[in-house]
Amino acid sequence: MNEALLANNLDIVSAGVPPALTMWDRTKGDVKLVAALGSLPNYLITTNPNVRTLKDLSEKDRIAVPAAGVGFQSRTLQIEAAKLFGADNFQKLDQISISLPHPDATAALIAGGTEVNSHFSSAPFYYQALQGNKAVHKVISSYEILGGPATFNVLYTSTAFHDQNPKTYAAFYAALREAANWINTNKQGAAETFIRQQGSKLSPKLVLDIINDPENDFTIIPQNTFVYAAELHKLGVLKRGAGSWKDYFFPEAHGENGS
Structure with missing residues (x-):
């Protein structure tokens, strides 16, 4: 997936926060994070x-x-x-x-x-x-x-894609926000949509229970991602240090109350 992104065969990819930060680190900031895909515990x-x-x-x-x-x-x-x-x-x-x-x-x-x-x-x-x-x-x-609710998966892309496709990027980011808001105001519909789109064999009750679980927050706002950046830098996993979460997220996310 990361190779495809760097080869311009993919535009935007998704992974957990640490792998995304590894890409930011290894590309010296040429790859940055777009948005969170929710705070869900493991x-x-x-x-x-x-x-x-x-x-x-x-x-x-x-x-x-x-x-x-x-x-x-x-x-x-x-x-x-x-x-x-x-x-x-x-x-x-x-x-x-x-x-x-x-x-x-x-x-x-x-x-x-x-x-x-x-x-x-x-x-x-x-x-x-x-x-x-x-x-x-x-x-x-x-x-x-x-130390609290934290982002599980994120989206990330290259600086080239971000800079060369401003309208597409803006539309994509707006759609992410709309989707997150829709899930939180239409939980029954979200459960039904998930099952239909995925062809899932999970019970509708279980899917709805997961969406309703207060530990799960379907939001594009990053939460506690900087813990990974700081701690993995201390351990030498990441070579680059970050001053804040905004260093590795594109500017469109900076207006959010992230962390």
Whole structure:
């Protein structure tokens, strides 16, 4: 996806905040963030009854994440690991993490009895796992690690696309805002639209429950993204330092009450 963006085969792409910041960092600011796609927590969940905190995890446990070591989930765990075990050991939990898609990891936890007994999971998957197996419980959420509600996924693009297509960019940004406002004022309709557009087999009730969950905020305003920029810079993951969140977002977002 990132290669396609840099090769001008894609205009705008989406990923978690840490991977987006990595692109900003590696391109020396030629790639910047467009907008947030909502503040939604990720839960670290497990079937191990002895694991109540991250310190309880042992070399026998296995944490499923979509992209071990580099994805949103792993970077979030690295920030917390640095607090718990020291900056030199920020990758401690990477040693027991494995790359596995969310659906496969969810199925493993619901079934039980597999090597994978833990999963840093996003919606709707942690909802399904918690409902599907009574042994599954939450250990910690990304909100707890980051100090409050925080952006999960963002959109980002190249400075060239932004500068060369001002009308398209402005229309796209306005449409994002309109969509977010519509979701928040038409939650039933949003649930129905999601199921129809995705051909989803999720129950309408579950989708509506997710939209209504007060932890989930469908907004284009970035929240707590600077925690990633600051902490990952301290750990050496990001070479470039940022003075504020506005350094890596395009100006159209600067009028928002972001962070």
